[in-house]
Amino acid sequence: MAIRFVTGNDGKAREAQSYLEGITTVEQVPYDYTEIQSDSLEAIAIRGAEEAFAELEGGGPILVGDTGLFVDALGGFPGPYSAYVEDTVGVERLWRLVESEDDRRARFKTVLGFTDGDRTETFEGTLAGTIVSPRGDGGFGYDPIFEFNGQTLAEMDVEEKNAISHRGRALAAFTAWYADQ
Numbered sequence: 001m002a003i004r005f006v007t008g009n010d011g012k013a014r015e016a017q018s019y020l021e022g023i024t025t026v027e028q029v030p031y032d033y034t035e036i037q038s039d040s041l042e043a044i045a046i047r048g049a050e051e052a053f054a055e056l057e058g059g060g061p062i063l064v065g066d067t068g069l070f071v072d073a074l075g076g077f078p079g080p081y082s083a084y085v086e087d088t089v090g091v092e093r094l095w096r097l098v099e100s101e102d103d104r105r106a107r108f109k110t111v112l113g114f115t116d117g118d119r120t121e122t123f124e125g126t127l128a129g130t131i132v133s134p135r136g137d138g139g140f141g142y143d144p145i146f147e148f149n150g151q152t153l154a155e156m157d158v159e160e161k162n163a164i165s166h167r168g169r170a171l172a173a174f175t176a177w178y179a180d181q
């Protein structure tokens with residue numbers, strides 16, 4: 001049965017398909033699950049996957065992804081609230097908040113939540129880097145202010161970013177597990 005990847009972003013579904021090629025098919029499902037208020041991406045992803053599985057017709061397995069940017073000097077902010085902060089404060093002003101700090105380390109974390117109705121599992125991927133003044137036109141979200149190995153994620157092409165990204169690492173962990181089932 002195809003895996004239903006719950007996301008509004010078809011690029012993410014295509015990325016998941018490229019990992020799962022030859023193992024299963026990935027179908028994009030644009031369902032807006034409730035994001036519970038929690039410090040834990042795992043808890044949000046588990047609840048999201050279980051809600052989507054219960055609400056959507058069909059019965060095939062569900063995969064959801066939840067990502068956060070965790071800035072060390074800000075106690076992990078914006079973390080699970082990254083989408084809300086991007087929409088309200090914006091990426092440029094997050095850089096301004098970090099600019100005066102000596103320690104500009106941050107990490108992206110993606111948690112994938114999977115359920116097939118019997119089992120619910122989570123898989124994580126992280127990417128450690130540094131917050132910098134915005135550079136680059138590619139990518140999306142916080143990519144222009146997140147530097148890894150001298151380049152911001154917005155300065156990389158999609159393949160280059162996907163090969164090292166938090167989401168890529170989470171997808172690799174999920175794929176290894178799923179292929180074994």
Ligand code: ITT
Nearest residue numbers: 007008009065066067068082083086140141142143
């Ligand atoms: P879905 O429809 O897939 O749920 P979303 O944007 O609501 O998309 P995410 O959990 O993927 O949910 O993202 C949370 C926030 O983190 C949001 O502000 C994104 O723009 C940002 N983000 C996610 N992945 C990112 C990446 O690879 N690079 C930069 N920013 C990212």
